[in-house]
Amino acid sequence: MPDPQETGSEQISTEAPAKAEIAEAEKKAPRPRKAAKAQPKRSAAKNTAKAVVSESASPAAVKAPRKIYSARERTQKLGQIEKSISRGESIKSATKQAGISEQTYYQWKKAATAAPESGELKDLLALEEENARLKKQLAERLRKENAELKRKLGLN
Template sequence: MPDVKEAVVKEAGEAASVGQEKPKTAEKSPKAAKPKTRAPKIVRAKAAKPAKASASAAATVAAPVISGSTRKRYSEKERGQKLGEIQNFIKAGESVRGATKKAGISEQTYYQWKKPAAKESQSGELKDLVKLETENARLKKLLAERLRKENADLKKKLGIS
């Protein structure tokens, strides 16, 4: 058999030198025998082109198509009521997720509404609390400074470095 292969190789070399095509060998790899599979193509339906409308066809279309969103828009008053309702659910031991679900809004909406509401609620007690906390921090710094100074004076009097 090796003689046959050598003859095919020699013929192929001669054919290539003359400018002819190489003869095909009968041997094929096992991978080439398997058919290739493809993922199915996704075919999208094309939108139908509107036909030329006659006067009678225009009369049959009575209601215009409204392309608005279906989401509900709440007024400031309604938002406050929903936030209060959710706070009551949370105080009763409900989770935020459960409370927002019962109120009929999403968690994201709840947190978006809560941001400006938290800033507005600082008008009363929360502003006073913030003011007291800043005053407390100032007094703590002042006390710490005086204690350091007093400790340094005592170390000088006692001769401790």
């Protein structure tokens, strides 16, 4: 009859290699990848650079670069939104239809009203244009007089 202590040690020795084999198999098997964590917000410049680099990413994950509108485009969008609002639409739906955020709408509206609407600006621009024209005329007359004086004195 075998000794009980020996039997236990045999079982342990047979189980130990099996566990070692399982551990090796687990080490060699590739680990499952974790789901991508939400990344912290970065500045617009970094987002656009990342969007260009990672073209293989899903379209929903890639954020489009910021659009910079010209003054004419801004006034067109503001006019479009004002028309929508006058028809009874909410500001939220009107801005969404125009393709800008509400915050952008309010910033543009504030900037547009800050510019003077009166004729003072037009008058100032007209005066500056007239001033430039008069300076050119004066310069021409002085050149003619200077050339005439040189001719009379025989310096030419």
